[in-house]
Amino acid sequence: MQEMPAVVIKDKIFLEHDPGFGHPESPQRLQAIYKRIEEEDVNQIYRVARPRPATKQELCWNHSRTYVERIARTAGLLHYQLDPDTATSEKSWEAARFAVGGVFEALDSIFSGKSSGGFALIRPPGHHAEIDHAMGFCLFNNVALGAHYCLRRLGCKRVMIVDWDLHHGNGTQHSFYEEDSVLYFSTHQYPYYPGTGAADECGEGRGEGFTVNCPMSIGAGDREFAAVYNRLLAPVAEEYRPEAILCSAGFDIYWHDPLGGMQVTINGFSFLSSKLLGLARKLCGGRLLFCLEGGYDLAGLGEGVAAVLRVMGRKEQKKEKSVIGELEKSDVSTKGLDSALSIQKRYWRSLV
Numbered sequence: 001m002q003e004m005p006a007v008v009i010k011d012k013i014f015l016e017h018d019p020g021f022g023h024p025e026s027p028q029r030l031q032a033i034y035k036r037i038e039e040e041d042v043n044q045i046y047r048v049a050r051p052r053p054a055t056k057q058e059l060c061w062n063h064s065r066t067y068v069e070r071i072a073r074t075a076g077l078l079h080y081q082l083d084p085d086t087a088t089s090e091k092s093w094e095a096a097r098f099a100v101g102g103v104f105e106a107l108d109s110i111f112s113g114k115s116s117g118g119f120a121l122i123r124p125p126g127h128h129a130e131i132d133h134a135m136g137f138c139l140f141n142n143v144a145l146g147a148h149y150c151l152r153r154l155g156c157k158r159v160m161i162v163d164w165d166l167h168h169g170n171g172t173q174h175s176f177y178e179e180d181s182v183l184y185f186s187t188h189q190y191p192y193y194p195g196t197g198a199a200d201e202c203g204e205g206r207g208e209g210f211t212v213n214c215p216m217s218i219g220a221g222d223r224e225f226a227a228v229y230n231r232l233l234a235p236v237a238e239e240y241r242p243e244a245i246l247c248s249a250g251f252d253i254y255w256h257d258p259l260g261g262m263q264v265t266i267n268g269f270s271f272l273s274s275k276l277l278g279l280a281r282k283l284c285g286g287r288l289l290f291c292l293e294g295g296y297d298l299a300g301l302g303e304g305v306a307a308v309l310r311v312m313g314r315k316e317q318k319k320e321k322s323v324i325g326e327l328e329k330s331d332v333s334t335k336g337l338d339s340a341l342s343i344q345k346r347y348w349r350s351l352v
Ligand SMILES: [Zn+2]
Pocket: 165, 166, 167, 250, 252, 293, 294, 295
């Protein structure tokens, strides 16, 4: 049977959101990615789908009506400062709605069997956006709204969000902190912006045990991240049995990123995405969507996204003796992984 191509969401509207001169979350980030994925090692792997705008009602699945209206009122304003790091331009409201709608389009394509996985190459990013305020370059929480879409429109009962961005996704965590229908898993530099994401933040009420935080120390690289995916993420995912996996893919863990202190290489991104794809194929028919979050080194962004696409383009996951194969065996202990394991053991029987 012919393997379906991956779906990529890309559109000029995402270049129109401009948080201001010299801001690291610039339109050039996506321009670098869009240019890189035209190259021939990856351009046969995916097909492009256009986004639609999310409706206000859909945005209210995750945000307050007051907040949605507040962002809507920035339409047409040259510059509006929402928090010290986060600002809008004339078309930010439109770009932000299309970013969320792009995630929905990609999910429709994946769930209808037209695509085997996908990557929403969108901005503004989303994982810091809270219910009622903008934060950390983010307006609407794209990935959280994607999880809502899976639950409300696509019939899922369990969705897993895996967030490998440098920063903790405070907004995503808070959206589902008291829910068991969405499992939020995050690795992040800690302590660091935004301050949340300690290993003992693990959900409340019926959501207790369904938030998994693994803090990472400065200098963590491919082997440390691989160990977290091998020893913590994979067993939790297998036990949770998600019906879809959404990934907050931030490339600010890249070794050359100007904002981060992590040491992840392009091989690391291949491993992380390959691990997620393996889990998605085993557990949920390959339903895996990457959503772009941060990443501020333009070369690292382009190469990182290309590496994820190449992984999605492979017919089968090869266990050959490659660098990825070596990372498959990584079990290095770190302080963050040890504390996450000892806390999460209370909730997940398969953790050792
Ligand atoms: Zn980030």
